[in-house]
Structure formats: structure tokens, C-alpha cells
Amino acid sequence: MSERVLAINPGSTSTKMAVFTRKKVEFELKVNIEENQISKENVYREFPFRRDQIKKELLKHGIEKVKIVIGRGGILKPLKSGAYPVCDTMINDLKTAKYGNHASNLGGPLAAYFGEMFNVPAYIIDPVVVDEMIELARISGVPGILRHSISHALNIKATTRRVCDRNNWDIEKQNFIVVHMGGGISVCAMEKGRNIDVNNALLGMGPFSPERAGAIPLKGIMDLVFKKHMDEKALKRLLTRESGLKGYLGTNDAQEVVARISKGDKYAKLIFDAMLYQVRKEIGAMAAVLNFDVCALIVTGGLAYSDYVKEELLTHLGKQFSIIIYPGENELGAMADGGFRILDNKMNIYDYDK
Known part of the structure; x- marks a missing residue:
């Protein structure tokens, strides 16, 4: 079976997800969030039904195995560019919105859940707080x-x-x-x-x-x-x-x-x-x-x-x-690209706790 990457990108009004092989996108979809489901206090309250939505779609599309799960990186402490295994400290910082409340904070916890479900590693890659400023x-x-x-x-x-x-x-x-x-x-x-x-x-x-x-x-x-x-x-x-x-x-x-x-x-x-x-x-x-x-x-x-x-x-x-136009958010593809780079040992991997 081809290596698969599950990419999960929670946004403010939807959850985007996709399963990639090295040659193609097996499936990609966007699940909208009803306005009455959106939490204005702490986005982590949305975790249970977003998790259940993803499980439903994975079952519907017959996805039983993946090699790695990548979640969108949320508002965390300043970090180097690279990949970070999802750990307890990271999840706690995201759950409590320690550094800020944003839908992307669900990316790490969702990746951890599905990584455990598939018994594979879970990572975030190049979160919004990547800080390489001089x-x-x-x-x-x-x-x-x-x-x-x-x-x-x-x-x-x-x-x-x-x-x-x-x-x-x-x-x-x-x-x-x-x-x-x-x-x-x-x-x-x-x-x-x-x-x-x-x-x-x-x-x-x-x-x-x-x-x-x-x-x-x-x-x-x-x-x-x-x-x-x-x-x-x-x-x-x-x-x-x-x-x-x-x-x-x-x-x-x-x-x-x-x-x-x-x-x-x-x-x-x-x-x-x-x-x-x-x-x-x-x-x-x-x-x-x-x-x-x-x-x-x-x-x-x-x-x-x-x-x-x-x-x-x-x-x-x-x-x-010289202007190069490369339209689109490309976030799911970027996460998949990072996942395959991790599998190929071509991505810098760091410990969030250090």
C-alpha cells in the first residue's frame, strides 16, 4: 500500500482535511462548522465535534491506514522553522490558549488523536509562530x-x-x-x-x-x-x-x-x-x-x-x-509535503519541550 499522509487544517468556520499519497490526493474535503457550534471563548470546545466529523469522513472513504498525521500548527511560543512532534506540553498550551485563541489551535490535538488512532506519529509543521527574525x-x-x-x-x-x-x-x-x-x-x-x-x-x-x-x-x-x-x-x-x-x-x-x-x-x-x-x-x-x-x-x-x-x-x-504568482493557500499540500519530507529524513525535527 502507498504511503499516506493525513493532513488536518482547522479554520475558523470549517475543517479542511485530505489524504495524500506520493502521487495523488486520495480525497480532500472541507467540512463547514455551523455558527452555533463556533466557540467565542476557547476554540478547544469545538474539538469533540470536529474530531467526530473527521472520523466520519475517514470511515466513509475507507481510510484504515496512514503513515503519518500532520496538523496545522497553532498559536504557540516562538519556534524555529521545521517539524514538531505533538507532545503533552504542546497540547496543553493549545487547549488553554496560553499564547492566543485561534482555530489552528485544534490542529495539534486533532493530529495527536488520529495519530493514536492509526498508531503513527503526529506532527505540526511550520506553525504561524515560526520566528527567525533578526x-x-x-x-x-x-x-x-x-x-x-x-x-x-x-x-x-x-x-x-x-x-x-x-x-x-x-x-x-x-x-x-x-x-x-x-x-x-x-x-x-x-x-x-x-x-x-x-x-x-x-x-x-x-x-x-x-x-x-x-x-x-x-x-x-x-x-x-x-x-x-x-x-x-x-x-x-x-x-x-x-x-x-x-x-x-x-x-x-x-x-x-x-x-x-x-x-x-x-x-x-x-x-x-x-x-x-x-x-x-x-x-x-x-x-x-x-x-x-x-x-x-x-x-x-x-x-x-x-x-x-x-x-x-x-x-x-x-x-x-521578477514576479512569480503561485495562487492558493496550499496549506494541506504544504502539510503533506512536510509529512513526506519527515518520512524521507529531509525535514528538521525539533522538540517542543526544549
């Missing part, structure tokens, strides 16, 4: 406040490896700017395989996105807290779920916004173009980080499917960079 990049300007790396590291790393494989480039000898554009936007300076600088794509700097605020004037934050008396929970939700395109236009669906632009909606065009303008600014900043020694600008994520987005980037940056 010391200079951590300084914020305020003593006691450091810049942290929270990014789409899984897709950034996997997509760059694929681009290098296709072009016969050595990832450890080249520099890239990698942009992931989805619900959040990460713009990364990758120097010889390491993400030496990247914006905090969840709650930090960088461009605004379909639903996140990005970098905003500090006076505005102070007014929300001290004049409008917004508490921490409400403020976090505003900045991570109700800002960006959603805040300005009432939707986080970029396709809908582009459709409105095509019908002559000038305000929608202003806001969408402003988002892309901020992306271009961040790309320019990362070029400076790399001393303008850039092999290619790689653009990935769901927004990279948009002809509008591609045209804007090519028009404004096509003369400055």
Missing part, C-alpha cells in the same frame, strides 16, 4: 515591547521550496520577498531560507487585509480605549475580524469587492486599491531589508487568484522584480 527587526521603538513574528509561515515556506525546485534554485543561496494574501496578509523577507523579517499578520504591523487592521495610527487606538472605553476583547475582535475590507465595505470577500469595482463603485475601488498600495509599501520595505538583492517576488494565497490583484502588482512592481 535582532534588529524585533526592536519596536518602545522599551518592553518587541515585534513578534506571526505569519503564514507554512504556505510561505512550502511555496518558496516549490518555486525553487521548479527553477533549480538553491533556497539557501537566494533571497526572496514572499507575500501571502488571504484573510490576513504576510509580507516576508526571506534570506537564504530564513524569514528574517515579516509583519505580524494577525495583530501587528503591515498592510490591512480583508478583515484585519494592519498598522494603524496609535492615537486612534488610544481614543477607542480611553474615549469610547472599548475593552480588550472587543478591541481585539475589531482589529482582527471586523477591520480592513470588512470594516470599510461590509464584506471580507475580495471577489465581491472586485465585482463592485467593475460596476463602477468608486469607494470600493478606493479601499481595495489602498490595501494593495499598503502591500506594495511593505514589499518595498522588505526589499530594503534584503539590501535590494532579491531573486524573485513570490505572491501566493487566495487573493493571488484575482486578475485585478495580479495586474496591479505587475503594473507597479513588474519593472523592479
